[in-house]
Amino acid sequence: MQTFKLNNGATIPAIAYGAGTAWFKFGQDQIDTKLVDTLKLAIKKGFTHIDGAEIYGTSGEIGEAIQLVPRDQLFITSKYNTGDSLYTIRSAYENPYQSLVKELENKFKTPYVDLYLLHSPYIKKSFHGVSLVEAWQNLEKLVEDGYAKTIGVSNFKVEDIQEILDSNPKIKPAVNQIEFNAYLQEQTPGIVKYCQEHDILVEAYSPLGPLSKGKPGPIDDYVEKLSGKYHKAEEQILLKWTLQQGILPITLSTKEERIGKFLDIFDFELTNEEIKQISELGKQKTLRQYWTKEYGHYK
Ligand SMILES: NC(=O)C1=CN([C@@H]2O[C@H](COP(=O)(O)OP(=O)(O)OC[C@H]3O[C@@H](n4cnc5c(N)ncnc54)[C@H](OP(=O)(O)O)[C@@H]3O)[C@@H](O)[C@H]2O)C=CC1
Numbered sequence: 213m214q215t216f217k218l219n220n221g222a223t224i225p226a227i228a229y230g231a232g233t234a235w236f237k238f239g240q241d242q243i244d245t246k247l248v249d250t251l252k253l254a255i256k257k258g259f260t261h262i263d264g265a266e267i268y269g270t271s272g273e274i275g276e277a278i279q280l281v282p283r284d285q286l287f288i289t290s291k292y293n294t295g296d297s298l299y300t301i302r303s304a305y306e307n308p309y310q311s312l313v314k315e316l317e318n319k320f321k322t323p324y325v326d327l328y329l330l331h332s333p334y335i336k337k338s339f340h341g342v343s344l345v346e347a348w349q350n351l352e353k354l355v356e357d358g359y360a361k362t363i364g365v366s367n368f369k370v371e372d373i374q375e376i377l378d379s380n381p382k383i384k385p386a387v388n389q390i391e392f393n394a395y396l397q398e399q400t401p402g403i404v405k406y407c408q409e410h411d412i413l414v415e416a417y418s419p420l421g422p423l424s425k426g427k428p429g430p431i432d433d434y435v436e437k438l439s440g441k442y443h444k445a446e447e448q449i450l451l452k453w454t455l456q457q458g459i460l461p462i463t464l465s466t467k468e469e470r471i472g473k474f475l476d477i478f479d480f481e482l483t484n485e486e487i488k489q490i491s492e493l494g495k496q497k498t499l500r501q502y503w504t505k506e507y508g509h510y511k
């Protein structure tokens with residue numbers, strides 16, 4: 213499995229299986245056995261990186277599935293539930309520190325996560341009990357106490373990351389997880405370039421948006437042509453387009469045949485011209501699925 217190097221020297225497997233979106237079950241306590249089985253299948257097929265979050269309600273399922281292999285063979289991500297951008301949903305826990313400690317003990321049943329993120333920058337002291345900078349300091353303490361190996365952010369704009377950097381943090385964010393695909397190459401202005409210049413790895417959620425939600429669209433014919441040229445599925449072409457830009461895709465499938473395919477992307481390379489062409493065609497359409505102004509709520 214290809215890896216990326218993070219700014220703290222840690223390595224991160226270059227593609228992740230997401231335990232959110234289609235698996236989202238916040239507010240229900242019962243274990244989803246189909247998710248446990250699918251996560252085990254994904255691990256057996258070679259996924260070593262699982263993307264979770266408090267808000268997904270699936271930390272218990274991840275905890276069950278990861279018993280399958282030694283802990284050090286896996287890379288587990290979780291995220292502090294910042295709630296929605298309208299401040300109507302909040303974490304079940306007092307603060308980000310407590311959230312991870314309790315989820316590790318009661319759900320993940322493992323002593324640490326490899327990566328812990330603030331799920332969004334929508335953090336207000338009056339609502340969350342901590343300001344954005346104090347939330348970040350909670351994450352730093354999680355590293356100091358051994359509960360998280362690496363820390364980062366998600367859905368952060370340039371100015372949100374700058375606010376953390378301006379606070380003179382002990383630890384810099386290592387990752388910014390954002391919505392990224394051919395139809396959303398800038399979740400917010402300049403964010404990809406800024407992260408790459410500051411040695412912050414960009415993780416792409418919804419990398420297959422153009423296939424699942426974007427059809428018909430301007431990249432369809434070209435991606436189909438590349439699919440024929442490389443004898444790879446359209447999903448594989450889009451995951452490769454993401455990876456070759458130094459961006460880590462987080463995807464998922466509920467279906468066995470797709471899960472294996474997602475990992476069979478390390479034996480071919482798109483040319484620079486092909487990467488550029490997908491990017492240019494993609495700019496003709498905008499598709500944003502998450503964290504829109506109108507979105508506000510999770511459900
Ligand atoms: N930080 C954040 O705020 C967010 C993080 N995430 C993370 O990213 C993960 C992945 O996000 P997601 O948007 O689901 O990622 P993708 O864009 O990779 O979409 C995956 C979905 O696409 C479907 N799909 C795959 N190929 C095709 C195709 N050829 N035609 C039609 N449908 C297809 C799959 O369906 P099927 O099951 O039928 O194969 C699956 O449900 C989440 O689980 C979560 O971990 C997601 C959103 C926000």
Ligand SMILES: O=C1Nc2ccccc2C1=O
Binds near residue numbers: 231232265268502503
């Ligand atoms: O997986 C996710 N589904 C979501 C829906 C709304 C906001 C964030 C998310 C996720 O992270």
